[in-house]
Amino acid sequence: MYESVILRTVARVMMPLLLLLSVFMLLRGHNLPGGGFIGGLLASAAIIMQIIAFGPTFARKVIRVGYLNMAAFGVFFGALWGLPALFFNLPYMDAFWINDPIPGIGKIGTPVLFDVGVFLAVIGVTTRVALLLAEEPELFPMYVQAETEE
Amino acid sequence: MANHLFLPIVSLMIGAALAVLFGRQRWVARGIVVGSVLFHLVYSLRLLWVVAEHGRQVSQAGGWLAPFGITFVADGATAIMLAVASLLTLMTVLYSFASLDEGYERYFYYPLVLLLLLGVSGAFMTGDLFNLYVWFEVLLLASFGLITLGGTRAQLEGGLKYVVLNLMGSIAFLIGCGLVYGVVGTLNMAHIAERMQTIQQPGIMTAIACIFLFAFGSKAAILPLFFWLPTSYHTPPVAVTAIFSGLLTKVGAYSLYRVFGTVMQNELLHLAPWILTIAWLTMLVGVFGAMAQMNVRRILSFHIVSQIGYSVMGLGLASSLGLAAGLLFTAHVMIVKTSLFFIGGAAEQIYGTGDIKKMGGLARREPVLAIFWFLGIISLAGLPPMSGFFGKLALLQAGVTQGAWLVTGVATLTGILTLFSMLKIWNEVFWKKSYADISKLPRVSLGLLLPGALLVVISLALGLGASVLVDYTSLAGGQLFDQAGYIQSVCGLDGCEAVFQAAIR
Numbered sequence: 001m002y003e004s005v006i007l008r009t010v011a012r013v014m015m016p017l018l019l020l021l022s023v024f025m026l027l028r029g030h031n032l033p034g035g036g037f038i039g040g041l042l043a044s045a046a047i048i049m050q051i052i053a054f055g056p057t058f059a060r061k062v063i064r065v066g067y068l069n070m071a072a073f074g075v076f077f078g079a080l081w082g083l084p085a086l087f088f089n090l091p092y093m094d095a096f097w098i099n100d101p102i103p104g105i106g107k108i109g110t111p112v113l114f115d116v117g118v119f120l121a122v123i124g125v126t127t128r129v130a131l132l133l134a135e136e137p138e139l140f141p142m143y144v145q146a147e148t149e150e
Numbered sequence: 151m152a153n154h155l156f157l158p159i160v161s162l163m164i165g166a167a168l169a170v171l172f173g174r175q176r177w178v179a180r181g182i183v184v185g186s187v188l189f190h191l192v193y194s195l196r197l198l199w200v201v202a203e204h205g206r207q208v209s210q211a212g213g214w215l216a217p218f219g220i221t222f223v224a225d226g227a228t229a230i231m232l233a234v235a236s237l238l239t240l241m242t243v244l245y246s247f248a249s250l251d252e253g254y255e256r257y258f259y260y261p262l263v264l265l266l267l268l269g270v271s272g273a274f275m276t277g278d279l280f281n282l283y284v285w286f287e288v289l290l291l292a293s294f295g296l297i298t299l300g301g302t303r304a305q306l307e308g309g310l311k312y313v314v315l316n317l318m319g320s321i322a323f324l325i326g327c328g329l330v331y332g333v334v335g336t337l338n339m340a341h342i343a344e345r346m347q348t349i350q351q352p353g354i355m356t357a358i359a360c361i362f363l364f365a366f367g368s369k370a371a372i373l374p375l376f377f378w379l380p381t382s383y384h385t386p387p388v389a390v391t392a393i394f395s396g397l398l399t400k401v402g403a404y405s406l407y408r409v410f411g412t413v414m415q416n417e418l419l420h421l422a423p424w425i426l427t428i429a430w431l432t433m434l435v436g437v438f439g440a441m442a443q444m445n446v447r448r449i450l451s452f453h454i455v456s457q458i459g460y461s462v463m464g465l466g467l468a469s470s471l472g473l474a475a476g477l478l479f480t481a482h483v484m485i486v487k488t489s490l491f492f493i494g495g496a497a498e499q500i501y502g503t504g505d506i507k508k509m510g511g512l513a514r515r516e517p518v519l520a521i522f523w524f525l526g527i528i529s530l531a532g533l534p535p536m537s538g539f540f541g542k543l544a545l546l547q548a549g550v551t552q553g554a555w556l557v558t559g560v561a562t563l564t565g566i567l568t569l570f571s572m573l574k575i576w577n578e579v580f581w582k583k584s585y586a587d588i589s590k591l592p593r594v595s596l597g598l599l600l601p602g603a604l605l606v607v608i609s610l611a612l613g614l615g616a617s618v619l620v621d622y623t624s625l626a627g628g629q630l631f632d633q634a635g636y637i638q639s640v641c642g643l644d645g646c647e648a649v650f651q652a653a654i655r
Contacts, residue, residue, distance in 0.1 A: 069171055072170035072171045076164055079160050079164050082160065083160065085153070086157070089153060090153065090213060091153050091156075091210050091211060091213050092156035092160065092209070092211055092212070093156075093211050094212055
């Protein structure tokens with residue numbers, strides 16, 4: 001946790017913006033720079049900013065999800081969307097697209113759904129790692145105590 | 151096109167993800183884990199049949215043609231390895247149900263086992279050099295988790311050595327990949343094989359081949375690079391040691407077979423005398439190391455090193471005969487080694503220690519365990535009617551046919567020394583009178599006995615029905631050494647260069 005009025009104000013304003021941007025990046029993906037991985041990193045950056053500004057306990061309260069489950073679900077969901085191709089006797093990961101783009105979202109196909117899986121997995125893993133590192137003093141108080149005594 | 155080749159990979163990935171999601175509901179998670187390993191086993195048994203019937207199976211991910219996309223190739227060697235790997239994983243999962251406490255389950259032990267099998271299967275099937283590196287990383291990450299799960303002091307110490315030395319091997323592998331890409335401009339194995347035939351500077355390919363020998367050799371634990379293995383393998387729970395001994399070093403050996411046997415055949419012919427020298431040195435040093443040890447799992451760990459020498463001998467003979475014999479031996483040793491770890495681990499669990507001086511009298515107390523142990527050690531040493539006899543016989547025959555007298559002689563000698571060293575465990579743990587009162591010791595549970603016993607029975611069955619296995623491995627060895635056939639199956643009849651030129655035009 002970092003006690004700074006400037007950082008906290010910016011973090012509060014930036015969180016919704018970054019989350020929106022991450023979704024934009026996710027949908028922009030596939031053929032343009034962006035995609036699930038970049039979007040996921042952006043979203044987790046928004047959450048990690050909360051961890052730095054307000055501490056891990058607050059960050060957990062802002063978005064109440066189990067990040068590990070989120071990552072596992074992302075992997076599951078992503079792996080699933082390569083499978084439909086097998087039913088049509090095409091190689092794994094062959095893409096299917098809808099013909100007309102949906103206004104505001106764009107063309108949707110199995111690669112986009114795969115990207116959603118990647119998006120969730122990346123958010124889950126990076127945020128979980130950041131939270132574990134940030135919560136270390138709370139999880140292992142004995143080590144911190146030993147260090148300060150020295 | 152065999153698009154089903156991705157199924158075993160995807161099913162394991164989905165299984166691992168679901169097992170994490172349902173981690174709280176213990177029995178649901180266990181069901182998912184057993185289900186996905188069973189699916190993998192059934193699939194790979196079917197693949198054995200499909201490959202024997204229809205030859206090599208190839209699939210291109212996302213429909214991208216061969217030198218550009220990721221190719222999955224399954225030939226006889228792949229199918230054998232996949233089947234044995236999933237069999238061993240299934241047994242390990244069953245053994246873990248009986249031997250591990252709940253804490254492991256809470257920290258995602260079973261998903262890690264699935265990810266280990268995922269990495270191993272990917273490494274067996276991939277037809278792309280860099281993709282092989284990625285699969286190695288997947289299985290290494292899973293194994294890093296498995297070896298340190300539990301977090302005792304000894305485990306962390308062993309885990310650190312394991313991680314650091316394996317990363318050195320990985321870096322060498324990555325450097326090798328970069329150099330190959332720089333020299334021949336492709337990473338698809340079939341395309342590399344094709345372009346290497348017309349390369350202008352053959353010297354640099356020999357250098358690259360030596361880097362790969364170092365990289366895969368350090369994973370497979372060949373002579374100068376094996377030291378990480380005996381210092382780390384006895385620290386995690388028995389189930390983890392067993393699955394590591396069955397899968398990890400063998401992936402290194404398989405990659406040596408694939409990269410040298412199929413892709414870099416010219417380099418294999420250059421390096422063959424050196425590989426044979428490494429092979430017999432590895433056999434001898436491993437077995438001598440085992441003689442000096444006094445701990446069940448440490449003795450078995452040194453034997454892993456010694457047995458890898460035999461697998462490398464099959465490669466060093468540099469012929470389809472040698473590769474077939476090496477495959478037969480490797481498949482046998484994976485099964486037997488894992489079963490010995492299971493049974494030795496059960497004995498260790500009874501006494502609460504792995505120090506053979508403090509054990510004893512188990513033949514009277516647990517006769518069934520003792521019988522299976524005895525059958526296991528004669529299989530490892532290579533006595534009929536167990537599978538080990540035929541594994542060694544095939545290797546010795548190939549060695550004699552090609553006049554490799556030194557390595558053949560040492561292989562025979564190592565067999566005798568192996569028997570001697572295993573009899574030491576037999577005498578100390580099972581035969582001698584125990585100093586302590588053994589009647590108060592806990593009985594071995596069925597869950598601890600069954601997986602090891604089943605594997606020993608399979609080894610016996612493979613020995614009795616050896617002709618089927620020998621036929622299959624000679625088919626697999628022929629496919630492994632058939633470079634032109636490999637290129638044609640992956641890239642079509644005109645080869646990869648034709649596809650490449652057509653695409654860039």
